[in-house]
Ligand SMILES: Cc1cc2nc3c(=O)[nH]c(=O)nc-3n(C[C@H](O)[C@H](O)[C@H](O)COP(=O)(O)OP(=O)(O)OC[C@H]3O[C@@H](n4cnc5c(N)ncnc54)[C@H](O)[C@@H]3O)c2cc1C
């Protein structure tokens with residue numbers, strides 16, 4: 001069985017993102033870029049499944065600009081067997097990414113596709129379920145535990161009121177929650193090894209997608225909270241709460 | 248394609264109508280349009296539909312009512328409702344774990360883009376939503392000629408008050424004899440708690456890594472009880488096993504908008520702050536005067552939470568705070 005993992009490059013989670021002064025986009029110059037944290041977890045899960053002998057190959061795929069190869073090299077250093085880079089200079093929306101991934105799925109025929117539950121830049125959380133729909137296969141989103149046995153996946157999902165367990169037939173689409181696992185650190189020799197691993201690049205245009213997308217009207221900073229006060233004692237705190245009518 | 252369809256939160260027939268559904272109806276009313284229909288998927292829906300008759304301005308209730316749908320999976324629901332959904336100009340779902348699971352799958356079936364977590368309706372096809380953990384807002388328009396699919400960011404909306412409705416016709420939708428079984432419900436583990444629901448509570452008492460253990464985390468219980476508050480937690484506290492996962496507040500947990508949010512020993516990482524941006528009054532107690540949470544707190548107190556909490560309980564009584 002093969003596993004396909006979708007990874008997106010995003011601004012690192014530790015960066016405080018700022019709008020450009022002309023509000024045409026966010027500041028990316030000199031800003032640290034990383035694999036979306038949920039996708040690192042997706043990759044880690046795929047690697048563990050392969051290491052348990054339940055999968056033969058882990059393929060990572062990304063849609064992004066030329067220099068996203070840096071992040072693909074990290075994915076290969078983590079342990080992916082090969083990478084597919086769909087090159088696009090413009091940002092691509094979830095529906096298009098899902099179509100691209102679907103095309104790859106038809107070529108690779110994986111038993112499992114793992115994505116992040118959301119990308120921390122757009123915070124949309126759409127790509128996984130969209131891919132599952134296009135592919136006509138079941139989905140398990142927000143997964144915090146995954147086991148495979150005899151062509152069936154048992155997935156524990158983090159839902160609003162607790163933990164839900166589903167049984168799903170392979171092949172299927174899984175999206176990861178943060179508690180699924182903790183991704184491994186990359187070691188020096190792995191970086192050297194990763195240099196030998198293949199990255200295939202294909203232009204986004206070769207997929208012949210011309211899907212209508214949403215129109216971005218404008219970007220805004222969120223309304224600022226005005227700065228508050230400090231109190232010196234618990235008594236002063238309660239007095240403040242009383243004055244504000246919240247207790 | 249005309250009218251607005253709200254796909255209601257899946258729920259058992261004997262529970263009150265979910266707040267998430269009522270908030271989604273508020274968004275539907277804001278959008279307006281020719282007609283508003285509400286679709287329910289579940290088992291034994293009659294009692295629920297009877298209660299829902301109080302809703303105002305709804306044209307029809309559509310139901311997929313079947314014992315096999317007691318715990319509907321997104322894989323099943325999206326396929327089941329797709330034919331119906333296709334007839335509407337707008338399809339709305341609450342931004343719950345259910346809506347976030349079902350609606351993007353439905354969008355995939357309809358091959359149409361969707362808008363996640365709408366926080367403001369600017370026009371029938373134009374919406375505001377947050378990106379980068381809510382640090383930036385974007386305004387997006389869905390072009391003409393395609394349906395508008397959106398989920399609702401619940402913390403940004405007030406539930407509609409049930410009106411003087413009544414007489415809303417119920418239209419059962421046909422359910423195929425064999426349902427796809429590629430995804431099967433096995434179990435739902437709910438943490439038993441009689442605390443108010445985190446997402447709709449007026450007050451929330453929340454704890455971070457500093458609590459140090461599951462036993463210490465229970466300190467918050469007494470305060471929460473005194474204030475009739477729900478309990479929340481940072482991711483660090485959940486990961487360390489001090490609190491169950493459904494109490495996590497933040498970008499990847501719950502986004503909440505209580506009147507009062509009390510944060511104890513939480514540093515204030517942006518991913519956490521995303522979850523409380525709409526709280527009316529934020530109180531932070533942290534022993535580090537430089538903790539980032541103080542930048543957003545309306546009231547900050549530098550101190551050791553293990554001393555502050557007992558004092559706070561006593562002081563609330565002394566000043567006669569309303570429970
Ligand atoms: C993709 C992604 C998503 C994330 N999503 C979320 C999310 O949804 N929610 C979330 O919360 N986090 C989330 N995080 C994690 C987030 O970045 C922080 O790591 C986390 O919020 C830290 O939790 P904390 O404040 O409890 O712990 P810490 O950062 O360790 O802070 C503990 C605080 O307690 C104070 N303290 C210690 N002892 C005491 C005492 N006795 N009395 C008073 N104060 C004391 C310390 O000064 C410190 O400020 C996410 C991270 C990533 C990468």
Ligand SMILES: Nc1ncnc2c1ncn2[C@@H]1O[C@H](COP(=O)(O)O)[C@@H](O)[C@H]1O
Nearest residue numbers: 006007063115116118119124125126127
């Ligand atoms: N450009 C992309 N390239 C590869 N995978 C992506 C891309 N965009 C989204 N994904 C995958 O889809 C998940 C959810 O993204 P989103 O729907 O944008 O929130 C991510 O965590 C990735 O696994």
